[in-house]
Amino acid sequence: MIKGLWWKLTGLGLILFSIIAGQLVGVPDLPVIRETIRNLFYHVPMWFTMFAMFGTSLVYSIKYLSGNKLKNDIMASESVYNGIFFGILGLITGMVWAKSTWGDFWTNDPQLNGAAVSMMAYLAYAILRSSIDEKAMRARISAVYNIFAFMLLVIFLGVLPRLADSSLHPGKGGNSSTMEGLDLTMRLVFYPAAIGWIIISYWILQIRTRKRRLLQSVN
């Protein structure tokens, strides 16, 4: 675990910069999207952060299975809960964006359906964990399930939408990616936003795991 305050302040600073600059920088006047392209600074970093969290949980699940240390199980499960939180934020910001560009909060799009299925797979992880009382058993079964859930995430969000014949989503179903049209000014806001949110998610993860360990030691 990284100690010190510098990286937390860096994360906060990057996000604060991206929030304010995201509203104030000049953006290209693209058809249909228009000014809503500013949502890119808030929507896409949520998915990046979610992937970072689920990736972390995968690593700790594998570590748990190879060493049976409960601290790795705590890290894995808290990463999943954190990832679900950022996934829900990604869905909400995406739905708001979809309403103003596509006219509906939810469309029958492979990327959107893939996101919904992936989130449900991770919600099932949380339910699975809460259904097992014995600690070691819960840790082992959920670690194995977590590996499958990550594979589902990659397939439903990374592979299938790209193979789809048609998709409204940029970068999927043969569409060009919004990222390709990003000018330097937008990149200078987007990348700090993505890095900042990932840093803050690790800070939240650190707080949650420390709290869990404290509660465990009290019990």
Add this chain to the structure above:
Amino acid sequence: MENENKYLIVALVMGIIFAGLGIYLYLLDRKISRIEQKQDEMKNANKNLK
């Protein structure tokens, strides 16, 4: 001009909300650090007693 002001207000409101969340995280972090420190002190005191 009016539109620019609107963007500025949105940016400020979002910035203030996020700064509040950041302060909350910082205070939570500090609180947990203090409890961890106390716990370590208690552990050390118990060791010394033994």
